[in-house]
Amino acid sequence: MPPPTTRRQLLAAGAAAPFAASFLGHARASTVSGRLKAKKLSAVGDLLDSLVSNGQIAGGSARVAVNGKTLFERHAGKADLATGQPITPDTIYRIYSMTKPVTAAAIMALVDDGKLSLSDPVERFVPEFKNLAVYVGEENGKALTEPAATMHIGDLLTHTSGISNSWNPGPIAPIYRKLGLNAGQFIHDPDIKGLPDVAARMAQAPLQFQPGSKWLYSFSPDIAGLVVERASEMGFGGYLKARIFDPLGMTDTDFYVPAEKAGRLASMYALKDGALVLAEAAQGSPFLNKPSAESGAAGLMSTLGDYGKFASMLARRGALGGERILRESTATNMMSNHVSPDVLGQSLSRFMAFGAGGAGGGMGFGLCGAVLLDPELSDKPGVKGEYTWGGAASTTFFVVPDLGLDAVLMTQLFPSGTLPLLDMLKTAVYSAMG
Numbered sequence: 001m002p003p004p005t006t007r008r009q010l011l012a013a014g015a016a017a018p019f020a021a022s023f024l025g026h027a028r029a030s031t032v033s034g035r036l037k038a039k040k041l042s043a044v045g046d047l048l049d050s051l052v053s054n055g056q057i058a059g060g061s062a063r064v065a066v067n068g069k070t071l072f073e074r075h076a077g078k079a080d081l082a083t084g085q086p087i088t089p090d091t092i093y094r095i096y097s098m099t100k101p102v103t104a105a106a107i108m109a110l111v112d113d114g115k116l117s118l119s120d121p122v123e124r125f126v127p128e129f130k131n132l133a134v135y136v137g138e139e140n141g142k143a144l145t146e147p148a149a150t151m152h153i154g155d156l157l158t159h160t161s162g163i164s165n166s167w168n169p170g171p172i173a174p175i176y177r178k179l180g181l182n183a184g185q186f187i188h189d190p191d192i193k194g195l196p197d198v199a200a201r202m203a204q205a206p207l208q209f210q211p212g213s214k215w216l217y218s219f220s221p222d223i224a225g226l227v228v229e230r231a232s233e234m235g236f237g238g239y240l241k242a243r244i245f246d247p248l249g250m251t252d253t254d255f256y257v258p259a260e261k262a263g264r265l266a267s268m269y270a271l272k273d274g275a276l277v278l279a280e281a282a283q284g285s286p287f288l289n290k291p292s293a294e295s296g297a298a299g300l301m302s303t304l305g306d307y308g309k310f311a312s313m314l315a316r317r318g319a320l321g322g323e324r325i326l327r328e329s330t331a332t333n334m335m336s337n338h339v340s341p342d343v344l345g346q347s348l349s350r351f352m353a354f355g356a357g358g359a360g361g362g363m364g365f366g367l368c369g370a371v372l373l374d375p376e377l378s379d380k381p382g383v384k385g386e387y388t389w390g391g392a393a394s395t396t397f398f399v400v401p402d403l404g405l406d407a408v409l410m411t412q413l414f415p416s417g418t419l420p421l422l423d424m425l426k427t428a429v430y431s432a433m434g
Helices: 007-012 018-024 038-053 096-112 153-158 172-178 194-202 220-232 236-248 259-264 304-315 328-334 347-355 421-430
Strands: 059-066 069-080 133-139 142-147 268-272 275-280 363-365 370-372 387-390 396-400 405-411
Touching: 038 059, 038 069, 038 405, 038 421, 059 304, 069 304, 096 153, 096 220, 096 236, 096 304, 096 328, 096 387, 153 220, 194 220, 220 236, 236 304, 304 328, 304 396, 304 405, 347 363, 347 370, 387 421, 396 421, 405 421
Parallel strands: none
Antiparallel strands: 059 069, 059 405, 133 142, 268 275, 363 370, 370 387, 387 396, 396 405
16 A cells, blocks of 8 residues: 555645546536436546546546446556556456445345344444543643443444544544554554454544544444444455345455456556556555455455446445345435534535545535535536445446436546546536436
């Protein structure tokens, strides 16, 4: 992984390159309507080709589907610039935080199976979280705390748990780092002994705020992964495979890339002074080895086709190819707003460029993903009810359940927010409607 990067640095990297402005042009319509015209989806391919030809990404893939049927797919550029290896349909990408919606789906599958409820206390499954404290200030260099209110499983999926991460501003991130919980690194640390160890370490730090009172992007889905393990009595990865991946035919999605597939992993790049530089080579990547902990926040690897199946399942409200992963009402609940405006504040709108590569106006937050509540408050094209999120290497996706529409874009550009790829993808897709 690249060195740890602060949230401020990540957001600062979000300044759009010249092509972004030229592609988005003057598309200011905040609502779209009409039927998708498949022939006009060539705009998605034009976007991908331009990003590659302008040297803004090494390569990538994009897919658009309606009701689970692929209407457009394009693969362009290189998976590795040094070797010239091309992007292909089976290229494997680090999807980082696009793991989070998968974790939310796993929790909701357990809700369907009667194993748990979003209102259950987290400590029911994670006794390590009994008697948590909340940071309230410092005195004479010592942290002052108060007892934490009950943290619920739903808080883990909405980032309202009070948990922070290792790069957020505030007093808790440095404590996590001292505990060995460095984002993007602890999952490969041999000293970490699975998700129970992650929870035990995390419990040594106070929460940043009382559960349910604020929104803060966090390690919370990692604890949700432990909830899945204990509620299902299976390993987290094993449960995902049995309940989601195998039924959907997601054969290349896992927490590491096995040796027989190593040649399909793309290298990761960053833009520095307008030029692509290597951030993490495919050869020797830590993701070629089984992780020390299966991260529900940022651990998965996947392909365009695999994640497209997951997105299509969500767009069809829980079912795809004759397999029902979630009840329709459960999938709808997952993609509905769960965070009140007073709790959300301006945190999400400021975070969207990094979190998903898009504008934050009119957004609420569902379970591990943003939800467009009011397209009129966004200066980018959109449809009410869009559910979206992205990953740190600039993968992004959105689904529109009312239209059965989903679109996925995969590349390996670190950090996310370097380019507004979600906005660019949405603009290209919605230009085919009317």
